[in-house]
Amino acid sequence: MDPERLWSRPGRPRRGRPPAHSREAITAEAVALADAEGLAAVTMRAVAARVGAGTMSLYSYVPNKETLLELMIDHVGGDHSLPAEPSGDWRADLRRIGREQRAIMRRHPWLPGALSARQTLGPNTLGVLEYVLAVLEPAGLDARARLETFSLLTGFVASHVSYELAQERLIEATGGAPGALFEAQARYLRSVAEGGDYPRLAAALASPVDDSSPQAVFDRLLDRMIDGLTATA
Structure with missing residues (x-):
């Protein structure tokens, strides 16, 4: 996996019509599915069904399940609520x-x-x-x-x-x-x-x-x- 390619490039198809979905929305649905049914339930087919996309079209946003897992982990990292600065303690x-x-x-x-x-x-x-x-x-x-x-x-x-x-x-x-x-x-x-x-x-x-x-x-x-x-x- 190339971290630069994953995090530094837009998560959308590069050519053609405007994207019908977003990588963020796909990741959120994958997280919701894992929360409800466990990580084993998160397949590209299952996530595609949740977002209303064809399985093959999902690969234009997320190339494989390993990449999706990386996105999911970082997505829930956003649940942290951090102060602007440490307290000093x-x-x-x-x-x-x-x-x-x-x-x-x-x-x-x-x-x-x-x-x-x-x-x-x-x-x-x-x-x-x-x-x-x-x-x-x-x-x-x-x-x-x-x-x-x-x-x-x-x-x-x-x-x-x-x-x-x-x-x-x-x-x-x-x-x-x-x-x-x-x-x-x-x-x-x-x-x-x-x-x-x-x-x-x-x-x-x-x-x-x-x-x-x-x-x-x-x-x-x-x-x-x-x-x-x-x-x-």
Whole structure:
């Protein structure tokens, strides 16, 4: 894939009559289809049907599904709502980015898995990256470390959201209550720890129980991730 050709050239046929569709509208329909039915449902034929175009005519806007996926990923990157400038509190700003990434990935459940196949960075993603690089300027990290911090933060959020969604699907498939699986796991670990073979696990389980809501768990892990990523600051 040629990133320059993808992002720097108009997404429309170059000759003939004015285009009946736009690459932006096609991408939005593909995102809506993936949100509703999963990424596997996104085929060129299915997207063409949603926009009211022939399958072959769609290729004049988007040459293949791999390119469409790149467009979709960058499209939802536009869901970020970023201030004009960082606040100066880089930890708080980085935490905000992480929470916003989680919200976007939960709105678009196909996104965490799709990120691993991403080949290039589109304009929306570049805008977020530029903002994060500005956020991290006071942290004392060099330019390369700031780039790596953004990559690792995004990877952490994608991994965590993938786990959250998988657990929710498991609960839905088994018809269990949202907290039932967690409680069953906790009972099992307590019973194992009582045997005396795992004293460190027993000590950890005996610690005060923090808020176990999904948002609270994510926020705690996010804070630890940020502390670790910026340990040299």
